[in-house]
Amino acid sequence: MSLFINNKVEKTFFELSGVRRRWILILFLAGFLTLIVRALYLQGLNKNFLQEKATATSNRILSLAADRGKITDRHGNILALSTPVVSVNANPKIAKVKMTKEQRTQLEAILNLTSAEVDDKIFNSTRENVYLKRRVPPNDADQLKGLKIPGISFENDFQRFYPAGEVTANLVGFTSMENVGMEGIEKAQNRSLSGVAGRRKVLKDKLGRFVDDIDDIKLPQEGNDVTLSIDRRIQYLTYRELAKSIEEHKALAGSAVVIDAKTGEILALANLPTYNPNNLNAGSGPTRNRAVTDVFEPGSTMKPFVVSAALDSGLVRPTQNIDTSAGFMKIGSFTIHDAHAEPGRLSMTVSEVIAKSSNVGAARIGLMQDPKNLWGTLNKVGFGMRTNVGFPGEVGGVLRNYKNWGMVGQATVSYGYGGINLTLLQLAQSYTVFANDGELKPITLYKRNEPVMGTKVFKRETVKTMLEMMEGVIEDGTGGNAKVKGYRVAGKTGTAEKITNGKYEKNKNIGSFVGLIPATNPRIIMAIMIDEPTLGSHFGGAVAAPVFSNVMTDVMKILNIPRDDKLPNTAPQLERVEPKETI
Amino acid sequence: MALAKVNAEHQYRKLFSENEHQKDIGRQLDLEYSQLQLEQSTLSMHSKIDEIAKKSLKMKEPDPKKIIMLEQH
Numbered sequence: 098m099s100l101f102i103n104n105k106v107e108k109t110f111f112e113l114s115g116v117r118r119r120w121i122l123i124l125f126l127a128g129f130l131t132l133i134v135r136a137l138y139l140q141g142l143n144k145n146f147l148q149e150k151a152t153a154t155s156n157r158i159l160s161l162a163a164d165r166g167k168i169t170d171r172h173g174n175i176l177a178l179s180t181p182v183v184s185v186n187a188n189p190k191i192a193k194v195k196m197t198k199e200q201r202t203q204l205e206a207i208l209n210l211t212s213a214e215v216d217d218k219i220f221n222s223t224r225e226n227v228y229l230k231r232r233v234p235p236n237d238a239d240q241l242k243g244l245k246i247p248g249i250s251f252e253n254d255f256q257r258f259y260p261a262g263e264v265t266a267n268l269v270g271f272t273s274m275e276n277v278g279m280e281g282i283e284k285a286q287n288r289s290l291s292g293v294a295g296r297r298k299v300l301k302d303k304l305g306r307f308v309d310d311i312d313d314i315k316l317p318q319e320g321n322d323v324t325l326s327i328d329r330r331i332q333y334l335t336y337r338e339l340a341k342s343i344e345e346h347k348a349l350a351g352s353a354v355v356i357d358a359k360t361g362e363i364l365a366l367a368n369l370p371t372y373n374p375n376n377l378n379a380g381s382g383p384t385r386n387r388a389v390t391d392v393f394e395p396g397s398t399m400k401p402f403v404v405s406a407a408l409d410s411g412l413v414r415p416t417q418n419i420d421t422s423a424g425f426m427k428i429g430s431f432t433i434h435d436a437h438a439e440p441g442r443l444s445m446t447v448s449e450v451i452a453k454s455s456n457v458g459a460a461r462i463g464l465m466q467d468p469k470n471l472w473g474t475l476n477k478v479g480f481g482m483r484t485n486v487g488f489p490g491e492v493g494g495v496l497r498n499y500k501n502w503g504m505v506g507q508a509t510v511s512y513g514y515g516g517i518n519l520t521l522l523q524l525a526q527s528y529t530v531f532a533n534d535g536e537l538k539p540i541t542l543y544k545r546n547e548p549v550m551g552t553k554v555f556k557r558e559t560v561k562t563m564l565e566m567m568e569g570v571i572e573d574g575t576g577g578n579a580k581v582k583g584y585r586v587a588g589k590t591g592t593a594e595k596i597t598n599g600k601y602e603k604n605k606n607i608g609s610f611v612g613l614i615p616a617t618n619p620r621i622i623m624a625i626m627i628d629e630p631t632l633g634s635h636f637g638g639a640v641a642a643p644v645f646s647n648v649m650t651d652v653m654k655i656l657n658i659p660r661d662d663k664l665p666n667t668a669p670q671l672e673r674v675e676p677k678e679t680i
Numbered sequence: 681m682a683l684a685k686v687n688a689e690h691q692y693r694k695l696f697s698e699n700e701h702q703k704d705i706g707r708q709l710d711l712e713y714s715q716l717q718l719e720q721s722t723l724s725m726h727s728k729i730d731e732i733a734k735k736s737l738k739m740k741e742p743d744p745k746k747i748i749m750l751e752q753h
Contacts, residue, residue, distance in 0.1 A: 175721040180714045235711060260721035307700045308693035333726040 156311060157299050163292030165255060165276055166320035168269055168283070170329040171362070171544045176269050177283065179255040179276070183238035185229040189222040192248030200246045207241050208233065231274065232256045257283075259374040261329060264336045267368040267386040268327070268542075271377060281386065282323060282542070284489045292320035324544045326362035330655055331355055331648075335365040338647045339625070343369050346630035346640050352388035353625040353644060354525045355652070358532030358613065361540040361549055363486065364621075366522075385490065392494045392518040393607050393626065396593030397454045397575075397637070399513030401563055402527065403463045404451060406474040409559045412465050415566065418444045419458045426457040431505045433460050433512075436592065436636075437575060451566040452574030454590060456512040463511025464504070471507070472499035477554045478527040478537055480519055486542045494519035513591065521609075525624035528611050531567070531587070532619035535560045568616050578642035579612050581649045583660040587619065588612030588645065590637035595629070605629050610641035614649050615661040621652060 139147065168177035185208060196204075196219075205215055208230045218227050231254065233241075238251055257272050259265065270281020278287035295317035300309040335353050343351045355365040368387050385391070407413045424438025435455050450458030463471060476482075481496030497506065497516030509515035522540065529538040529551070536551030555563075567587035570576040575590040591609040594601040609626045613619035625641040633639065653660075722728070733739040 174724070175717055178714060178718055178721075180718065181711055258718055260718060260725065302693070302697070306697045308697050310696075330726045337727070 155301050157301055157307075159297050159299060161295035161297060161315075161317040162253060162255065163294050163317040164319050165257070165272070165292065166290040166322040168286075168290070168323045168325065170325055170327045170332070171364075172328065173324075174329045176259065176261055176265050176325065176327070176329070178258050178260070180258060181235055182232040182254050182256040183235055184231045184252040184254045185233055185238065185241065186250045186252060187219055187227050187229045188248040188250070189219045189224060189227060190248070192219050192246070195247035196249075200244055203244055204229075204241065204246060204249070207237050257374075261332070262375060263371040263373050264333055264367070265327070265329075266371045266374045267384060268325075268366050269374065271374040281488070282325065285487055286323045290320045290323060293318040325542055326357075326364065326544045327366065327542070328364045328655075331652055332365040332367060334648050334651050335623075335644075336367040336369075338644045339367050340369055341647075342625075342627060342640055342644050345632070346627065346635075347632040348627045348640070349629040350387060351625070351627045352391075352521045353623065353648075354388050354521055355621060355623045355648070356525050356529070356540055358529055358619045358622045359538070359548075360545050361526070361529060361538035362545055363522075363540055363542050366542070386488065387628075388521040388626070389486070389488045390490045390492060390520070392492060392520055393609075393628075394515075394518050394593045394596070395513040395524055396591035396607070396609065397456075397459075397513055398524060398589050398591035398609055398611050398624075399511070399517070400451060400454065400459045401531070401567060401589055402475060402478055403459055403466075403471065403511045404447060404566070405530075405555050405559050405563045406471055407462045407466055408447075408562055409474075409555050410466070410470065413447050413462060415448050415562055416446050418446055419450055419455075419461050421445050421450070421455050421457045421461075424455070424457060426460060426508075428504050428508055431508075433457050433508060448566045448569055451563075451589070452569035452572075454570075454575050459512040460508035464508055468499040468502055468507055471510075472496070472502075474554065475510070475517075477552060478530055479523055480517060480527065482523075484520075484522050484526050484540055486522060486540055488542060491522075492520060494523060513593065521624050521626045524609070524611060524626075525622055528613060528622045528624070530554045531560050531564055532613055532622060564613070564616055564619070567613070571612075575636070575638040576610065576612070576642050578638055579610060579645040581614060581646055581653065583662055584614050584649070584653060584658075585616035585662045586612055586614050586645075586649075587616040588642070590642060592635065592637045606635040608635055608637035608640040610637045610645055612642075612645045612649070614653070615658065617661040620656070620658050621649065623648065 165179040167175055169175055201215065204210070205212060210230065218229055229249070241249070242251060255276055257276070259269060259271070261269075268281055270283035271279055272283050273279050276291075278284040278290065283290065295315040297310060297314040298312040299307040300311055302308050335355055339351050339353045342348070350369055352368045353365070354363060356363050366386070366388055368384070370384050372384055404413070408415070413419070421435065421442065421444055423441060423443055424435035426433040433456050435457050437453050437455075445453065445455055445458055447458075447462065449455070450462065475496055481494055483491050483493035485491070495516070495518050497510070499507075502510065502516065506516050510517050526540045527537070529540070530536060533551055534557040535555035536553050538551045539549060564587045567589055568585060570588055570590065571579050571586045576588050579586055579588050589611055591611075593607045593609070594603060595605040595607060596602070597605070607626060607628055608630055609624070611622065611624045614621050623645050625644045627640040630640045
């Protein structure tokens with residue numbers, strides 16, 4: 098009741114402004130309504146659009162590029178490296194209209210483009226976005242960024258550099274514009290080298306500085322480095338001497354491989370012709386790694402295995418005489434010739450068969466053996482099987498099954514013809530048996546940190562005898578050009594006619610040489626193959642053996658391998674001074 | 681309380697920005713390092729050393745006969 102009375106009193110007090118009060122109330126209500134409607138409009142209907150807009154100005158998603166790993170030689174010298182570069186893009190529609198004359202001249206100067214190229218890319222283009230120039234050095238790009246040319250944008254990228262250039266090109270390979278390995282080690286190890294790009298989302302302030310991370314950072318996974326077993330110095334020497342021989346004999350191509358005889362690591366692998374991986378567009382296109390992808394008939398470099406197999410099973414002794422029938426032998430209608438036959442000579446010792454490289458002698462020794470055993474030996478040293486060095490496109494050659502040999506087949510295989518072919522890499526690997534007391538060491542292109550187990554093929558005594566025989570090749574046989582001053586060398590020359598359309602061609606040859614040094618305890622094996630020498634002699638002893646001698650003279654110094662041969666010492670004799678005891 | 685939070689946030693962002701700046705410098709140095717590695721690699725090529733030694737320094741390889749091998753005991 099009392100409340101009613103009070104109300105009544107107040108009412109009388111405000112009675113005067115009744116109308117105005119209502120108007121004010123309505124105005125306020127209208128005002129609030131507008132605000133509520135606006136708020137509903139912004140928060141309800143347009144919420145997503147506005148939020149995106151705000152985020153777009155202050156948030157930024159960054160892609161964190163992963164570095165492609167380095168490829169280095171065994172001592173960490175770089176053979177392939179990625180460095181950041183910038184791709185310059187243009188939006189022709191904007192650039193056409195907004196770029197000033199002055200800016201255009203500067204653009205041409207910095208990017209080293211001709212006026213016509215700019216016309217072509219920008220002014221005659223109907224596209225939305227064009228690459229003005231890819232792989233621009235970062236410094237040039239910074240300079241260009243400073244000009245703030247409308248319609249020009251930048252993209253971070255990587256470029257691969259190959260400091261050793263054509264010397265390692267067939268081996269290391271190259272990458273595509275998109276940084277994917279296309280050839281060689283770059284292809285074989287692409288997954289490991291590549292890494293995974295990461296991303297992060299950041300908050301920017303009004304000056305464009307990053308002030309906070311918004312989401313969790315996804316760190317990029319950097320690509321792994323790859324360490325090859327190659328020694329860059331030896332690689333260079335091998336390449337240089339190989340190139341020299343090819344030039345001198347006007348040959349089509351050539352390959353050479355140097356391996357550490359004890360560990361099976363490949364120290365050098367050179368091929369010619371080659372290309373410049375830093376400038377793929379200019380000149381000759383990419384060429385393959387012939388030492389790994391191309392097979393050839395080994396010819397006489399096979400003989401040491403056939404003779405070793407006979408020595409191993411006790412079928413022959415080194416001094417035993419073998420009937421070589423003056424360099425001719427007939428099996429049915431098939432005739433075997435000796436290339437280095439001495440007229441009137443009817444027989445040779447087993448050692449001489451190797452030293453003089455007698456086909457007839459090797460065929461006879463081959464035919465003495467059980468085909469299954471002979472095949473077994475050749476199979477054990479890796480013929481007909483890939484070496485699995487980890488190189489794309491490697492082939493394993495052919496070793497025809499002994500069941501399909503027949504007499505002729507068995508005879509020809511014994512001197513490396515018919516029913517057998519192999520890569521230079523296989524040939525080099527097979528000779529590791531002569532450096533490891535008869536054990537075959539698997540070869541590799543990647544640096545080994547621990548010794549690897551071999552497969553026993555021959556007895557230790559057999560290998561010792563064979564090394565002595567192969568020293569004979571150098572001392573007074575077909576391989577005299579392979580001599581290295583101060584060292585004893587064991588080796589074998591080979592000359593094979595090339596097959597074109599299933600026929601041997603008399604004037605197309607492959608000259609080869611495989612050598613081991615120092616012969617007393619071989620540390621290094623080098624195999625060389627020269628394809629179609631046309632000038633001068635075509636024999637392996639003339640075209641390939643000198644490469645061995647030239648490269649090994651320096652390699653012995655580089656690797657500090659002690660001499661095993663006494664030289665006539667003409668240097669002034671130094672007096673021996675006994676070391677004084679100190680302290 | 682609220683002001684302290686604002687202040688802390690501001691300090692955090694300042695430091696974060698500084699950190700970013702330093703990382704940028706780090707990246708620049710990485711770039712420089714990779715370029716120097718390349719340069720070193722190019723300058724230390726065997727062919728280059730060989731050429732300089734023989735041509736400008738007029739060095740010669742010693743005759744093997746003049747080399748005395750020291751025996752190891």
